[in-house]
Amino acid sequence: MKRVTLYRAASLIVVAGLIFCAAMMWRPSIDPLAQAPTMDDASVRRGARVAEQGDCAVCHTRPGGAYMAGGLPLVTPFGTLYTTNITPDRDTGIGNWPPEAFARAMRHGVSRDGHFLYPAFPYVHYSRMSDADISDVYAYLMSVDPVPARAPDNHMMFPMNFRPLVSFWNLLFLRDDRLADLPDRSPQWNRGRYLVEGAGHCSSCHTPLNFIGGEKNSEHLSGGQVDGWNAPALTGMARRNNPWSTEQLVTYLRAGVAGHHGAAAGPMLPVSLSLAQLPETDVQAIAEYILSLDGDTPTPAPDCAATRTAAIPAPSAATTGTETPGAASTSAAPAFAQGEALFAGACAGCHGGGAPMRTIDGRPGLSVVSAATASDPRNLIKTILEGIPMSARAPSHYMPPFADSLDDAHIAALAGYLRSQACAATPWPDLLETVHTLRHEGQSK
Structure with a gap:
């Protein structure tokens, strides 16, 4: 009798479970x-x-x-x-x-x-x-x-x-909880929160995902990866060694060139072009909300040129193989010299000291851009490989891709040189392997 009762109870549980699943x-x-x-x-x-x-x-x-x-x-x-x-x-x-x-x-x-x-x-x-x-x-x-x-x-x-x-x-x-304004915050801050957490869905890219594709709420907006690019952390942006100001972030979000940080590239580029069509007050609200977010941001090494405002200088004696400030050691001088020469040939026309485009179009010195001061070279390498395409929407900025004109060794040398100018104390390791991997990712899409 007990066995029959247990069987019936188990059957009811199974049936109830099936009904629940079906519902x-x-x-x-x-x-x-x-x-x-x-x-x-x-x-x-x-x-x-x-x-x-x-x-x-x-x-x-x-x-x-x-x-x-x-x-x-x-x-x-x-x-x-x-x-x-x-x-x-x-x-x-x-x-x-x-x-x-x-x-x-x-x-x-x-x-x-x-x-x-x-x-x-x-x-x-x-x-x-x-x-x-x-x-x-x-x-x-x-x-x-x-x-x-x-x-x-x-x-x-x-x-x-x-x-x-x-x-x-x-x-x-899925929460389906509509955002309500916080009474202790300004209307602009609440508007920014609504846009970032609602329609803007920023955390879709800027929050890491778990193994089933859900966002890790405990790491909200702490950075993610999308389409092979790093989506940087949006927390602690106002407290970094190279901090973002409201003006810089608004410029960047509206597809402009932000001084000391650079311009949107990769999957962020079309997002910035969309934001540029909004009233500037909306983007200012987004910037206010983002810059209010705290986060555990690692302090960069003290030698990082995060606050350096000067452009990378013109080629120096490094091109002859002699050691130059910024090169890690004499043994690294040949690679440094190659990178410096590549910069002079491919980049200095827009980004070098005295380049007209630095005045006309606000092109930044590459020793201070966020891609060069980041702990990971992925975004810098991806930008060199893929460039920044011209857009029919205004505003628009352009950088040519170098995937076809520079091989892996050239791009690795260039990235290493730029890193030496931005943060000599912490060079990026295994650059050649990283360039090869990222180039392959791009070709496999």
Whole structure:
């Protein structure tokens, strides 16, 4: 009798568990719109601003593709996703989505037909947005030109190719708690917090992820990696050896060249171009919030030239193989000389002392840029390899790529020379191997 009772109890537990799992992994579809809605012009204008805040076009417009028509591949540790068409095309876009379906996708990561969206779409952050902002961005997207374009099939590894499992990921990481202003903070600080933690979803790149792709909340905004680039920590930026000022950060975020730090490159470049379209007050609010964040920032070695304002000088006796201040030792002089010569030939025209571009375009001296003073050479090497492409959006800055004109040894020598000028006491190790690895990563995409 006891055995039968235990069997029944176990069966009930299993059945209850199956019912719970089924309930977790199922969402109802929402009826499609019968006809296209009419949108208020003011709501459309506000929505355009929200779309820029959220960098919607950065992910949903592939290079050479139609605006917001999707198809951009996103490479994740779990496979490759392709962004979806969010134009109002009724067959392949969101043209038949009613407002409640769009809001559900933004807040809960569920499509109109009930399937779960992968969290590469940052609904965990969009869920913190206001109802008004979500409504406005819906109005804007429904006003753009409809484009028939179906995204390629995703290529996800097992078991992540089984979408219903995302429901359990949501249990761990989806909060759906809308941000409320903190009464002890200024309106500008609260606005910046709302943009950073909500539509801007900055922590998607600037927070490290755990093994299942969730953000490590205990390391919020302490730095991450995206598309092979380091996304630096946003904490403690005002307290570093080379601290950021509000003016510098606003300039950088608005796609300008920030003195003593440089300009946006890699995946941050299109983000900065989007931010440049916003009212400057919004970007100032973002800067105020970010610069208020504390963090455990390691103190750079005292020889780092983080506060040095001068440009790297013209080639010196190092090019002849003799030791020069900034070279680590006599044995390192040949590599130093090669790097100095490469700088003179490839970089000094824009970044050397007295270069016209330093006055005309505000090009920084490379001994002070954040990529050269960082503890990791990745971003400096990636910038040398890939350059900074010219953009049709204003403002825009440009740097040519050197992947085809310089080999690995040349780039390693150049990076080592720049590091010696920025932080001679802590040279980067294994530069040649690092350059080779990063070049290979770029070719394998």
